[in-house]
Amino acid sequence: MTALTRLRLTDFRSHAALDLKLDTRPVCLYGPNGAGKTNILEAISQLGPGRGLRAAALPDMTRHNAPNGWTISATLDNEQKLGVGLEPTQTGHKRTIRLDSAPATVTDLAELIRIVWLTPDMDSVFRGGASDRRRFFDRQVMAHIPSHGSAANRYEKAMRERNALLERGRVDPAWADAIEGRMAEAGALIAANRARVLTLLQAAVDARPEGHFPKGDLALTGPAEQAATEGAGMMDIADLIAEDLAKGRYRDQAAGRTLSGPHRTDLTVIHRPTGAPAGQASTGQQKALLIGLILASARALCEDGEGPSPLILLDEAAAHLDRDRRAALFDELLSIGGQAWLTGTEDYLFEPFGDRAQKVEISP
Ligand SMILES: Nc1ncnc2c1ncn2[C@@H]1O[C@H](COP(=O)(O)OP(=O)(O)O)[C@@H](O)[C@H]1O
Ligand SMILES: [Mg+2]
Structure with a gap:
């Protein structure tokens, strides 16, 4: 099982300085709209290959008016430290990747961390x-x-x-x-x-x-x-x-x-x-089907024997499910074994987890 036990963001989108200390349980981020929950999932998605959860350009993720680009540092449960960032240069900017403080590549990170996600933007994928x-x-x-x-x-x-x-x-x-x-x-x-x-x-x-x-x-x-x-x-x-x-x-x-x-x-x-x-x-059937597909994708990553279990980022997935389905989702996430990250506006949404998950309030 791969999990993040610490996540620090500097000047990433709305977060000037965020420092989350965590254990390996699923992470439930709750707070009002605009608090910066999706921004946190987007930051995690930058630790993987590709353009991440919003497919945004690197400079767009710099906090407005921040002079020095952004950084994301994550500690894994095995104590390894991963970092990605954007640094301004004389001609533009460059992406930096570090592993235990030494320069590294996307491929190095990919051996340590794998990520799948589901966001409300994907709801229309079948249509x-x-x-x-x-x-x-x-x-x-x-x-x-x-x-x-x-x-x-x-x-x-x-x-x-x-x-x-x-x-x-x-x-x-x-x-x-x-x-x-x-x-x-x-x-x-x-x-x-x-x-x-x-x-x-x-x-x-x-x-x-x-x-x-x-x-x-x-x-x-x-x-x-x-x-x-x-x-x-x-x-x-x-x-x-x-x-x-x-x-x-x-x-x-x-x-x-x-x-x-x-x-x-x-x-x-x-x-x-x-x-x-x-x-x-x-619409409801499509959403449920999509959740099933992402759960299957996460399960496939857990079982392919070729790398770490995935982080599973589920943005606003709980809000549209009735209580039974929410409980079923949480049970299945716990059985898959990758660390899940969920967002929602209210903490009661995550109540069926009981103490099997950690709740983190995100304030605007
Ligand atoms: N580059 C940026 N710099 C500063 N704030 C940003 C930047 N990009 C987005 N934001 C702010 O982040 C907020 C949205 O954060 P988001 O993570 O989507 O919220 P939510 O908690 O609803 O998921 C908005 O207030 C938006 O203005
Ligand atoms: Mg959001």
């Missing part, structure tokens, strides 16, 4: 566009495979080059082949990562207790992901992507963008109790 669902799923993939983000960056970069090349008009086929080759190599890795995590996630969904949070059946629509799911090797997946891209050059030139590839993949979710697509379920 929204494919890109929202893809981003949601890729976040789960990144929690399992921290290098997934850099494969995605390489893919996007090559795709921008391809789009620019096509836009220029007369296309040199050798040049296009080379760029598409790079997209295919990164794309195959993306598809293989996704297929692997989809399998883990579905197994964790199936293994969850039946009850208040319904199960879903997950699938990925992309041909590359489908090939990966069926066991195709990396070279074959890359060939598949490259062939599709080469075939689509004229079409993409006319469209002004790339219309095939893993950046178009959608996650489909079927609400198992009704057999209908999740987007057609009621």
